[in-house]
Amino acid sequence: MKTVIKTKDLTKIYNSSVAPVKAVNNVSLEFGEGEFTAIVGPSGSGKTTFLNLIGGLDKPTEGQVIIDDTDISNMKESKLFDFRLKNIGFVFQSYNLIPVLTAKENVSFIMLLQNQAKEAMEKRAVEMLEQVGLSDKIDVRPSKLSGGQQQRVAVARALASKPKFVLADEPTANLDTESAFNLLDIMSRLNKEENITLIFSTHDQRVIDRARRIITLVDGAVSKDEAFDR
């Protein structure tokens, strides 16, 4: 299996006013193409920090993040913007969508930033919204959607531009159980069907067992790394 993301001795130290915090501590991991991985651990264990580092949103204090042979840990900021835009899909816990745009416009937006042709991107946006089961919400604005539906639009957007991998930081944290399961089902299906590498973090016991690989962080360090066949 081809390796998409590789971290080497990845460390992030926050210099807070009280004492330095080792949010990510010496993490060396590899993520293969098509993986569906959960990063789990209690709150404060470094999940968000880790995802921000491999997503190029934050700079490591030490170590490297290598994506398809490109070391992004020392990439210039302006290059990182382009890199993220082309290679990484993001789903956050909330505030994923532009409130003044409809579901379709939100999904198209990422492709617009990539300067894709208008017709192709609209077609793709509709297709992706169908994939996440929102074909009837295409022209609806986020405020008229439920939390679960909003997260599905975010997933559709993250996948629409065919990134190398998708990072989802606690995507189900604000969702009720049914919506949480539903979102994970969709993510799992898209992972298989589109062969998209998907990494999500969670401390939500309900959805952990959907993942095919579970990495447990404790105090910023990897304590367990298990694979499941499902």
Added chain:
Amino acid sequence: MKTLIKISWRNIWRNKTRSVVIIVAIVLGLMGGVFGAAMRLALEKQQFEDTIETQISHIQIHHPEFIANPEARFHISDGLEIASDLNKRDDIKVASPRIVFDGMAATANLNAGVRIKGIDTEIEDKTTGLEELIIEGSYLIEEGRIPSIIIGRRLAEKLNTAVGSRMVLTFQDIEGEVINASFRIEGIYSLPSRTFEERKVFVKNTVINEIIGDAKAVSEIAIVINNPDDFRSVASELQNAYPDTRVRHWGDLQPSLYYSLEVLDEALIWILIIVIMAVSFGLLNTILMSILERARELGMLLAIGMKRAKIFSMIVMETTIISLFSGVVGLLMSYGMISILNNTGVPIPGGDGLSELGYASVLYPSLETGFYFQIVVVLVVFAVLASIYPAWKAIRLQPAEAVRQE
């Protein structure tokens, strides 16, 4: 680009109350500024018309001594020839020769100091439009047995006299001898200027010249030029052509009016710049508030790869749209307001005092269309400047920080 405009436009209407408040503030600010500017312009124009057009004319020529001693003996040699030469010039509309001197006017038991102006009735009418100013009786047309005189309304009140009554003038003749002459009040004129009404009396030059003993004496030539903007160059040309005389343009004669008109154009735009600066600070505050509220969303946009430059231009765009929108609305309303006021006129409080100084007490504000465009440009420039700080704040967000859920 199109999507950016669409997002900006919709963002403006996200917090309707806030946007409406700032739009109303800009609209009212513009209306106030435009009103102030138009009123000021109208006041100056009115003053110009009242003072220059009906009283002073653009240029006056005198005997140099006459200015300190307004007596008949200080007259311009060959004054009539000079006046007729001037009337042939292309740049001069009309040149009115007058014989002018100070004297005393008396009725049965009252008297007052006056300035007597002997005029060529036809030419004078073209110069100051005296005939139109007559409110009682008639202009100096017929010559009866007793020569006619036209006096101001205030003088008539002061001397308690009326059209048809006698008036005796006492003055020095060409040799400096004191003489008396009797006139019949033919007409009474009225002007916004009370001092003018009280002091200036008009008689026919032919009549008065005969009385003072010099048929051709001219002590003042009042000139109206074709292009009022050329008053400086024409005046200096005339001074060179007639070196024995003293040529003064209206700026020399009314220096305070001259300087206030001189700085007017600049003053107008400054009034508006100040108003626009004030509303721009309001705008800055509004945009800043909306940026801070949207920090998460903007962080998300930065995270997914929207470049800082694009975010920056999106925010500048929002400000530009909101300022253009309120600018156009504000100026349309200002334009409507000025058009209405231009018809109805605006009475100035304390207008009586102004009338004492020689100015009208009702103003008709108006502005050139170009001025409105200038305002829109200034407004948008300031709005864009005001958006730079909030936009800069926005692009300084760190995506990793902004998207963190605490």
